[in-house]
Amino acid sequence: MSDALLARATDLDAADPLAPFRARFVPTSAVSYLDGNSLGRPLRSTAELIDDFVRGQWGGRLIRGWTDGWLDWPLTLGDRLGAVALGAAAGQTVVADSTTVLLYKLARAAVDARPDRRKVVLDTDNFPTDRYVLEGIAAERGLTLVWIETDPVTGVHPEQVAAAVDSDTALVLFSHVAYRSGWLADVPEINRIAHAAGALTLWDLCHSVGSVPIRLDEWGVDLAVGCSYKYLNGGPGAPAFAYLRRELQGELRQPIQGWMGHRAAFEMGPGYEAAPGARALLSGTPPILAMVPMHANLDMLAEAGIEAVRAKSLLLTDFVLDLADEWLAPLGVEVVSPREPRRRGGHVTLRRAGFEQLLEPLWDSGVIPDYRRPDGLRIGPAPLSTSFTEVYRGLAVLRDLAGKQP
Incomplete structure (x- = not known):
């Protein structure tokens, strides 16, 4: 089944109309960044804008910038x-x-x-x-x-x-x-x-x-x-x-x-x-x-359009739910987020006793979700910066670590 899920992730990425936006973000060393619902990733153009602002507007115009x-x-x-x-x-x-x-x-x-x-x-x-x-x-x-x-x-x-x-x-x-x-x-x-x-x-x-x-x-x-x-x-x-x-x-x-x-x-x-x-x-x-x-x-x-962002967000969280059902439910992990799309925002929360102890191993493995007490991992893929394959990789690491946890 894992191969089928990976093939599905690959197909979803290939069909994703928002996929080109991922190249606009500053590269990350993380294997899977799943915390876009807490802190979004920076854009390459943001670094350029800040540099231009400091050197040109702030440095060049000084206090005149207020009236500019x-x-x-x-x-x-x-x-x-x-x-x-x-x-x-x-x-x-x-x-x-x-x-x-x-x-x-x-x-x-x-x-x-x-x-x-x-x-x-x-x-x-x-x-x-x-x-x-x-x-x-x-x-x-x-x-x-x-x-x-x-x-x-x-x-x-x-x-x-x-x-x-x-x-x-x-x-x-x-x-x-x-x-x-x-x-x-x-x-x-x-x-x-x-x-x-x-x-x-x-x-x-x-x-x-x-x-x-x-x-x-x-x-x-x-x-x-x-x-x-x-x-x-x-x-x-x-x-x-x-x-x-x-x-x-x-x-x-x-x-x-x-x-x-x-x-x-x-x-x-x-x-x-x-x-x-x-x-x-x-x-x-x-x-x-x-x-x-x-x-x-x-x-x-x-440029992307909020409706397109929402459409991908629902596909991403649907995929999280499918991975959780296939891989994590047998390990005692519970989904504590709405399954009905019209009542679900942009993240999915998973719950199991002892999840807090998995945070450091996850981070050491390059997988970064969010944690909320008691025992909740929030999986928050950001539609413009997160791929389906990245979600697959992150939850695969979570599955492996959860399977080893006593």
Whole structure:
């Protein structure tokens, strides 16, 4: 069967319309990099862009670069990201800060905009930052957190949201793709339920942006945040992004009032006056150098097309499931991700007691997955940089090591 699976991987690679994009990435010494859902690989053009920026724009123009266009990057890159990956019309997305900081800004603005409502709904298996930030805001504002108990194998369901929200709910916060299992939430239906109760919705897009088609405007999303270092290949600590629906601009006021979010930043006058539109989400000086990779990555994603990326992502994760069923299930490994394609994001989580002890041997063998407690290995092939043969090689090593583990 292994030969048949290898032949299938070879055939899938030969038929892959996105295969040429793999040559655009910096070569890696890894046998199989399966952690694109945590940190994407760098593009060759990213190195060239950074070198050109340092020598030409920064070194050549010096402080004049701010008036050459740097000051507008948070909005121009935000609009580009919105068009390429978010389904968001211009003027609603900014690139800035970290996911945590932007999550705080948006969540705090949302609950302050609903002062007569005292509840925030979230789920118990969301990413820690999301839970921690809302715990802090609840303590600051005297709010009640309403916890939806979610199965780590799946994620939040519309029926659970309907049972949790009421006329006292100010905000609901969930992840589009669950970080642990890869569960793909029903965003439009959950939005409909929340809005019917008069609540605002905030979505974490970290594990879906650049991998799964997103239609923020069409779905009626109020607020969203996400990072750019996973499927967008922005690099370690790359800046995050925030989306604020146009109809809410002017109503919601984010709490970190810095000079870059001021109506006239360089007047430096007394008192804070928020800038119009999404620019009001900015606080401090934009991380310009860290934004450089986004130019190349968004160009590549636009060329490939998010629908083609999603189609390959599903083929890759289908192949992971087939390899897991054939090789790993007999070794006691359990798949804890959705098997239904429409409910699966871009990664598959495998679980078996003792997997943590396999991390170092896997890395020593050149196979790099991700680990999440308890006992979960996340297999996250990135469609633009990962081949089917690479997935085959990585899971073959995992099979061999798991078979030797007592």
